[in-house]
Amino acid sequence: MILPQIQIARAHWILGALFLAIILDEYLPVIGGDGRPTRSRSVVVPWALIIGAVGVWATVVFADVVHDMLIHFLWGDILFAAGALELARRRGVYERPWLDGVLPVAFLSCGILFLVHVEVDPSGQGAHWHLAMGLLLIAGGVLDLVRVVRRRSPVVPLALVPLMGFALALIAIPVAAAS
Amino acid sequence: MVGWAGVKMLEREQRPLGADRFPSAIDEAASQAGRTVVRSAHGRRSPAELAVAAWRWALVHSRAVVGLVLVAGAGVWAIARGLTYYGLSPVHLAYDLDQPPWVLLLVSGWLWYRSRRR
Numbered sequence: 001m002i003l004p005q006i007q008i009a010r011a012h013w014i015l016g017a018l019f020l021a022i023i024l025d026e027y028l029p030v031i032g033g034d035g036r037p038t039r040s041r042s043v044v045v046p047w048a049l050i051i052g053a054v055g056v057w058a059t060v061v062f063a064d065v066v067h068d069m070l071i072h073f074l075w076g077d078i079l080f081a082a083g084a085l086e087l088a089r090r091r092g093v094y095e096r097p098w099l100d101g102v103l104p105v106a107f108l109s110c111g112i113l114f115l116v117h118v119e120v121d122p123s124g125q126g127a128h129w130h131l132a133m134g135l136l137l138i139a140g141g142v143l144d145l146v147r148v149v150r151r152r153s154p155v156v157p158l159a160l161v162p163l164m165g166f167a168l169a170l171i172a173i174p175v176a177a178a179s
Numbered sequence: 180m181v182g183w184a185g186v187k188m189l190e191r192e193q194r195p196l197g198a199d200r201f202p203s204a205i206d207e208a209a210s211q212a213g214r215t216v217v218r219s220a221h222g223r224r225s226p227a228e229l230a231v232a233a234w235r236w237a238l239v240h241s242r243a244v245v246g247l248v249l250v251a252g253a254g255v256w257a258i259a260r261g262l263t264y265y266g267l268s269p270v271h272l273a274y275d276l277d278q279p280p281w282v283l284l285l286v287s288g289w290l291w292y293r294s295r296r297r
Binding site: 020030 | 279283284
């Protein structure tokens, strides 16, 4: 089954909006009851990651190219694993220091998948955009991983900038492809 | 309790009751961001002090700031590219809402809803 271009664009708009909501809720501080900013740590974020994973897996069904199927399948796996681990941590089931690195490593892995996608199909549609989006994800993952490793605690982490760029690119680029 | 793959599992009574009870990683920086700017000797703030105070306020209230930026971006996008009206049936309304400017407005609304004091 091959979807028309506008349907592909719609799927990307929704996925981009979901990702934008996830990273903004995760990285922007919220005002606590004492009037001080604090990090949200909401369980909405891991649930959104799991829902995003289901959406990415759905692409495996609709994709008409083998490497698209494989890449989206692995992408869905990473999102689902990250969502499940974060959900377990935020519910208080698991407590391990390495769980701090789950989100950065997930972003980094997804960025590498983008680069693999370009490497497998360098002449494919939107290869340059895939490259740029992969680099944005890698930059976001690396910046956040550095923050976690160095135990830095900025109010707004620098990783938010490339991650927002990725989400907005996910929303914006299919517009050009669909019109 | 040690679970699968050596992951430490907390007993039910040890688990936090809500996600907001996790220790915040930004406490130290937040206290700096919320600090009041010291006024100059004659009681008036210099432009530099005002800029620093505005920057700190924007950092602390970054959810509202980003929400406003998204609304502005959605407006510019809608004006630049236009919005296609599909109709009033549920399916058509869903098609109306999945356009990028509407999507940005929805994310902004979500962010404002999540920015309320807890």
